[in-house]
Amino acid sequence: MNQKEKIIEVTNLVKMFGSFTANYNLAFDVYKGEIFGFLGANGAGKTTAIRILCGLSPPTSGKVIVAGYDVSLYPNKVKANIGYMSQKFSLYNDMTVKENFRFYGGIYGLSGKEIKEKTQFFLKKLKMEHTRDIVLSEIPLGWKQKLAFSVAIMHDPKVVFLDEPTGGVDPITRRQFWEMIYESADKGITVFVTTHYMDEAEYCERISIMSEGKIEALDTPAKLKSNYGVNTMNDVFIKIAR
Amino acid sequence: MSVHININKICKSYDDVEALKDITLSINAGEIFGFIGPDGAGKTSLFRILTSLLIPTSGTATVGDYDVVKDYKKIRQSTGYMPGRFSLYLDLTVEENLNFYASIFNTSLKENYDLIKDIYIQIEPFKKRRAGDLSGGMKQKLALSCALIHSPKLIILDEPTTGVDAVSRMEFWELLKKMQKRGITIIVSTPYMDEAALCDHVALIQGGKLLAVDKPENIVKSFKGSLFAVSANNMHKLIYDLDNLMNTSNVFRFGETIHITSNIDDDLLYTENAHKHLSESGYHNITINRVEPVIEDCFLALMDQDMVKG
Structure with a gap:
């Protein structure tokens, strides 16, 4: 069998806050170009795990390798090789669209020329060239989320983390957003995504479901449904999380 | 004791942005009425008008016999409002927040304990904890308890389940059904389309306009x-x-x-x-x-x- 390249490797990850165990012995791999859904109830420990994967918080024990680097030893190398966007915070509202691209491009170490090219490329692709000099606060949420995703992948990261990227977005834009996700995955970018929309769970290749700090299930949507003997991901989720 | 709501040709503009375009509908006493639509659809503007917190550019609305502009004091006495963003005092404990809101309305936690009991017992073990230290689900239950503390006839809940996981969403709707049995009229907004089926009537709203208003089963039938x-x-x-x-x-x-x-x-x-x-x-x-x-x-x-x- 063709061995796929691992972009995320998590072995026996434990994270404690004082006596509280937020992540208990997590173990999973995510492959190149895969769309991996990271699901769980509020408070199950997802955010803690994502912070560790992004190099923002060291694990208490266990080994985590992201984009080829150990997060405990080389957190800054990890940060340079990943993209991140969330519903709560993505771009700067008081900067224009162009300024946001320039700012993030600069942080990711792209040259002025590269930033210019990437800005042009994404705005053209999104048919949003007319918004170049508009301040972000004046742009509708759905458009903003598409821009934020583009900014998160402008430095061609190996993996992009999307934390509830479609919360509150209208159903058409939500679907357009997922088309962008597919397109990036086709180009080989690994997509690590959380969502509370269970129909979106179906769009992932594999899903893990966390409950009380542990991964309770990890498989393809089709296998999860048949293993739990139910017809929808919503029912799988309720069986595990309740 | 529950009230009906009439919304008549409501428009609301902010400078040159039309947030609500000629909204007319009525909401029956004692029903759960859902506004289903994405961010920016105009749900929050409409809710602020119904709670007397915002004055419409044109049009009128009544809650029971009260006009939302003229009778704003009466409206505030009889309406509970849970805004989309958590708006209680983070540095007060669970108990202090509840007592504070009760005293604003000249009542007490004890007097209305029965009304909020179903919800409050779930957070009562943490009553000495500051609101800022609660999990998302517990904050939501505290906010609902505070919205109910003055025994309102109408409660308006702005996206109470956004960012909430599928299990907590289900439990929250079970609580709403219990409130409805007590005769309270409930207006709720949500971006989750599947929650529409749990309402008696729904309005699909997008870009400040109503796309449809009906029973959920009739909306499906008219496809x-x-x-x-x-x-x-x-x-x-x-x-x-x-x-x-x-x-x-x-x-x-x-x-x-x-x-x-x-x-x-x-x-x-x-x-x-x-x-x-x-x-x-x-x-x-x-x-x-x-x-x-x-x-x-x-x-x-x-x-x-x-x-x-x-």
């Missing part, structure tokens, strides 16, 4: 055309090829399948053509099944129509 769920080996490519299928509209990914709407009456002919088109394009494992629409299908179709009309 035009036959809906089919399609799947095949390459789902990602499939969506583009279905866009080019004859007599087809509203091609949308829907969980594990893609939903398409046929514009012809003959289902059999349509399915045969679709099958032929797909197998000639090189697909295998093709399934095409007639399915019943859900609210999200209707919303997508109405949004599409609305965009075509401009």
